[in-house]
Amino acid sequence: MNVVVLLKQVPDTESLIEINAAADGIKAENLKWIMNPYDELAVEEAIRIREKRASGKVTVLSFGPERATTAIRTALAMGADEGVLINDPALGKTDPMLTAKVLAAALKTLPFDLVVAGQRAVDDDSYSVPSAVAEYLGIPMIGMVVRQEINAGTIRCEQSLQDGTAVVEADLPALLTTQRGLNQPRYASLPNIMKAKKKPLETRNLAAIGLDAAQFGPGALKTRILSLAFPPQRKVCKMIPGETAEEKSARLVQALHEEAGVL
Amino acid sequence: MPNGILVVTEYADERFRRSAYEVVSEGRRLANQLNTPLSAVVLGSDVLAAAAELKHYGADRVLVCDAPELRDFDSDRFTSILFDIVTTRQPRIVLFSASIRDKQLATRLAAKLDAGLAMECTGLALEGEKLIATRSMYGSKLIARVAIEGSPQIAVLRPNVFPAATVESAGDVERVEFKPADARVRLIEKKPSASKLDLTEADVVVSGGRGMGGPDFSVLERLAGLLGGAIGATRSAVDEGWRPHADQVGQTGKVVSPKLYVACGISGAVQHMAGMGLSGCIVAINTDPDAPIFRYADYGIIGSLFDLVPAITQEIERRREVK
Numbered sequence: 001m002n003v004v005v006l007l008k009q010v011p012d013t014e015s016l017i018e019i020n021a022a023a024d025g026i027k028a029e030n031l032k033w034i035m036n037p038y039d040e041l042a043v044e045e046a047i048r049i050r051e052k053r054a055s056g057k058v059t060v061l062s063f064g065p066e067r068a069t070t071a072i073r074t075a076l077a078m079g080a081d082e083g084v085l086i087n088d089p090a091l092g093k094t095d096p097m098l099t100a101k102v103l104a105a106a107l108k109t110l111p112f113d114l115v116v117a118g119q120r121a122v123d124d125d126s127y128s129v130p131s132a133v134a135e136y137l138g139i140p141m142i143g144m145v146v147r148q149e150i151n152a153g154t155i156r157c158e159q160s161l162q163d164g165t166a167v168v169e170a171d172l173p174a175l176l177t178t179q180r181g182l183n184q185p186r187y188a189s190l191p192n193i194m195k196a197k198k199k200p201l202e203t204r205n206l207a208a209i210g211l212d213a214a215q216f217g218p219g220a221l222k223t224r225i226l227s228l229a230f231p232p233q234r235k236v237c238k239m240i241p242g243e244t245a246e247e248k249s250a251r252l253v254q255a256l257h258e259e260a261g262v263l
Numbered sequence: 264m265p266n267g268i269l270v271v272t273e274y275a276d277e278r279f280r281r282s283a284y285e286v287v288s289e290g291r292r293l294a295n296q297l298n299t300p301l302s303a304v305v306l307g308s309d310v311l312a313a314a315a316e317l318k319h320y321g322a323d324r325v326l327v328c329d330a331p332e333l334r335d336f337d338s339d340r341f342t343s344i345l346f347d348i349v350t351t352r353q354p355r356i357v358l359f360s361a362s363i364r365d366k367q368l369a370t371r372l373a374a375k376l377d378a379g380l381a382m383e384c385t386g387l388a389l390e391g392e393k394l395i396a397t398r399s400m401y402g403s404k405l406i407a408r409v410a411i412e413g414s415p416q417i418a419v420l421r422p423n424v425f426p427a428a429t430v431e432s433a434g435d436v437e438r439v440e441f442k443p444a445d446a447r448v449r450l451i452e453k454k455p456s457a458s459k460l461d462l463t464e465a466d467v468v469v470s471g472g473r474g475m476g477g478p479d480f481s482v483l484e485r486l487a488g489l490l491g492g493a494i495g496a497t498r499s500a501v502d503e504g505w506r507p508h509a510d511q512v513g514q515t516g517k518v519v520s521p522k523l524y525v526a527c528g529i530s531g532a533v534q535h536m537a538g539m540g541l542s543g544c545i546v547a548i549n550t551d552p553d554a555p556i557f558r559y560a561d562y563g564i565i566g567s568l569f570d571l572v573p574a575i576t577q578e579i580e581r582r583r584e585v586k
Contacts, residue, residue, distance in 0.1 A: 013514050013534050017404045026401070037515050097373060097380065122514050122537075124400055126382045127361075131370035140447035141338065143367055146508070156451070160509060162363050162463075163276070164455040170448045180501070180515055181508035222379035226395065226408040231540065237547070237560045248564050249574035252546065253582065255562060260544045262523040263490075263579065 001056035001150070003046040004110055005080065006103055006117035006130065008036045009064055009071035013122060019228045025093075026228070035071040038118025040078075040185040041178035046116050047079040048183065049150065057081045059110055063094075063102045069201060076196035077188030083201035084110070090206065090213035095223045096124065098216065100132030105209045107137060114155065115175040119144055130177045140170040144179040265414050267300045268293055269354035271345065271369075272317065273362055274307040275336070276455075281464045282360035284320050284427035286420055289387060290358050291321030291430060296389055299355070302326055304348060306341055308334035311436065318434035320427065325436045332443055335450050336364050342371040343444035349376065349415065356394055359419045362463075369419045379411040383421045383518070385541065394418060402514040402537030422463045423520050424541075456509065460493045467492030468521045468539070470512055471500055474528015474549065474568055478505040482572045483527055489576055495519065497535050513538035527568040531556025548572065 011017060012032040020027050035043070046058045058080040062068045065087060072083035086106050094102075107115065115137075117130040134141035144160040156169045160179045188196070206213045240255070242248035256263045270290040272283035287303050294301040303322035305314045307329065314327045328344055345368065349357060357372070359365040361383045373380035385406075386397035394416040396409045411418060462468060469487040471480055471494070480494060487494050496506035498513055512519055514537035524542035528549060529535060536559055539545070547560035548568045557563045564571055 011401065013402055013537070017401045019405065026405070096370075096382075097377075100374065122402055125398075125402075125518075127366045128370040128373075128380060128382055131367045132374040135342075135371045135374035141367070142448055144363060160363065161453075162280075162461050163459065164453065166453045167451040168448050169451055179508065180511065222373070222377075222412050223381055224410045224412065226410050228400070228405050228407050231399070231403065231406050234545075234559055235561060237557045237563045239557070240562060240564045245566060245570035245574040246578070248566065249571060249578045252562055252564060253575060253578040256523070256544070256546070257582070260523075260561065262544045 001049060001053050001113050002059070002111045003049055003056065003114045003116060004059045004061050004107060004112040005039065005042045005046045005075065006115065006133065007039045007043070007060050007062040007071060007075060008118070008121045009033050009062065009068040010036045010121055010123040013037070019230070023227045023229070024225050033067060033070065035074050036118050036121045038120060038122070038178050041180070041182050042116040042118055043075045043078050043080055044183045044185040045148070045178065049114070059084060059112070061103060061106055061110065062086070063099055063106070072201055073196050074188060076199045076201065077193040078186055079192065082199060085201070085203045086206070086209060087203050088205040088213055091216055092218055093221060095221050096126040096128035097132055097222045098220055100129045100136060102206070102209070102211065103129065104133050104136035105211050106204070107133070109209050113172045114150075115139070115173070117175065117177050119177040119179055130175060134175040137175070139173050139175055141175045141177070142168055142170060143177045145176045146179050146181045148176065265353045265355040267302060267352065267354045268297070268356045268358065269349065269352065269415075270301070270303045270322075270358040271365060272303055272305055273360060273365055274305050274310050274313065279313065279316065280360065280362065281427070282362065282420070282422040283317070285422065285425040286358050286360045287317050287320040287322055288428045289420060289425045293356060293387065293389065294321075300324065302352070302354070304345065306333050306344060311438065315436050318432050319429045321430045321432050323432065323434045325434060326439045327436060328439050328441050330443070335453070337446040337448065337450070338367055338371065339447050340444050341368055342375065344441045345372050346375050347441060348439065354415050357415045357417045359417070361419045361421050366419060369417055373417050376415070377413065378415055378417055379413040380417040380419070381409045381411050382419045384418050385421050385424050387418055387420070399541065402534065403518075403540045404537070421518070421520065458493065460491070462493045462495055462510065462512070462517050463519055465493035465519070465521050467523045467525070468495045468512070468519055468542070469525045469527065470495035470497065470529060470539070471506075471527045472497035472529030472535070473499045475500055475505060480506065482569060486525065486572055486576045489579055490523070492521070492523075495539075497529050497532070526556055526560065527572060529556055530554045531559060
């Protein structure tokens with residue numbers, strides 16, 4: 001049972017995000033980078049699948065710049081076996097669909113029975129890469145999984161829906177995305193962090209996964225960020241005065257009625 | 264030459280999602296500007312009669328695929344039907360609402376068509392022929408203006424942001440034949456949640472954080488119930504096991520934009536703000552006057568939520584009785 005985890009390195013969610021001079025991207029310097037939180041669940045689940053069967057391999061696949069190796073190393077320290085980073089100097093800007101094409105091409109060069117991905121990356125919040133990868137690979141996709149069980153070539157999952165959950169089943173190979181509640185990702189222990197330094201981590205360019213870099217120029221982008229801005233500042237908070245809870249509540253409800261018009 | 268706007272609506276549990284009306288209304292607005300026809304798609308079982316309702320939101324034509332095998336959502340089947348509709352009718356713009364289901368559908372459709380896609384849009388504008396989307400990124404810390412390239416241009420609209428507006432329209436309903444694709448993901452069992460009201464579609468969300476001190480959210484439930492709202496929770500409240508993951512609002516939970524968000528015992532971590540920062544009006548209730556939540560809220564009250572929330576509930580009830 002071979003599992004590939006799709007991993008993205010994202011700015012720490014605590015980070016102060018600054019806009020670059022061209023206002024079409026963020027300042028990447030001075031940021032702390034972490035593994036996308038939903039991908040931690042994916043790494044953990046993949047490791048548990050391997051541990052349960054005591055066979056197979058967990059490969060972590062990422063598409064990103066050189067610094068993304070740090071996030072891959074973290075996954076290796078958690079217990080993944082190998083890392084592959086797709087990085088090509090010929091690549092400029094990317095978008096979710098392009099990223100999905102690259103990841104799908106890389107997956108075609110890796111043995112897998114299951115692909116596990118975070119349901120979304122918390123930087124671009126596009127929610128698109130996993131579904132598009134499944135589409136490009138022609139494999140079934142099960143989104144927002146909170147529980148899974150594999151039996152003889154079939155995966156059964158409980159998934160979050162808009163209004164409840166569903167239990168569904170698909171034949172492998174398949175792709176699933178993680179939802180909070182699936183597991184509690186482990187921390188990497190110090191000995192495992194040391195061990196992870198010796199685990200294989202390979203960087204491949206586009207040619208190595210059978211893609212032509214010339215087709216990944218700026219013209220290939222399907223969504224382009226024209227400009228970035230900070231959201232409008234909210235007005236200063238009005239603190240509701242009063243001696244008692246009743247008094248404060250009466251003032252608040254009045255304000256919500258008469259000023260805000262929301263009640 | 265691609266022409267027309269196509270909107271995909273979600274019909275589930277014998278009703279349209281509220282966001283279906285929002286997406287049809289936004290489609291109407293764009294169709295008027297482009298002077299182009301607006302079609303709405305409905306996929307489901309026994310939906311023919313209900314489908315006509317979308318005419319009241321401005322659909323010139325409602326395309327209906329009605330069959331028992333479309334009663335439950337199936338990603339493969341629905342994607343293949345939409346792909347056929349889009350390749351036959353060649354719309355220039357396709358709109359979806361950003362539900363769990365339709366985010367997946369829109370992405371698969373875009374991949375099949377090699378088309379551009381903007382997810383969780385909070386605004387759409389036409390610049391000449393081009394559709395420009397506004398969407399938030401980096402946990403709502405930034406707002407991006409995004410150009411959608413290729414054809415059709417696909418935009419997925421965040422629920423509860425675009426207004427739904429009824430209009431007189433002399434639309435017609437057309438039944439569309441389709442070839443049912445094989446479903447590779449088999450539905451074994453559906454477990455509906457107790458609450459029918461989805462957090463992302465609720466006008467009012469009453470949320471609790473660490474200050475709740477335990478799993479008893481009954482004071483919040485009474486206020487939410489009175490206002491027809493839904494209950495939300497912070498990550499720490501969910502991690503404590505006080506609420507299910509489905510209730511989590513934030514960067515690793517749901518993103519909501521209700522008209523009124525009541526934050527109870529919530530300190531206001533940036534990751535929580537990422538999920539509710541675009542709410543219409545934010546009320547914060549906290550015992551700590553220095554809690555960061557007061558920097559984002561419109562109205563703040565310092566005090567115990569266990570005193571204040573029941574008092575607020577009572578005050579709203581009192582006012583309603585006076586009327």
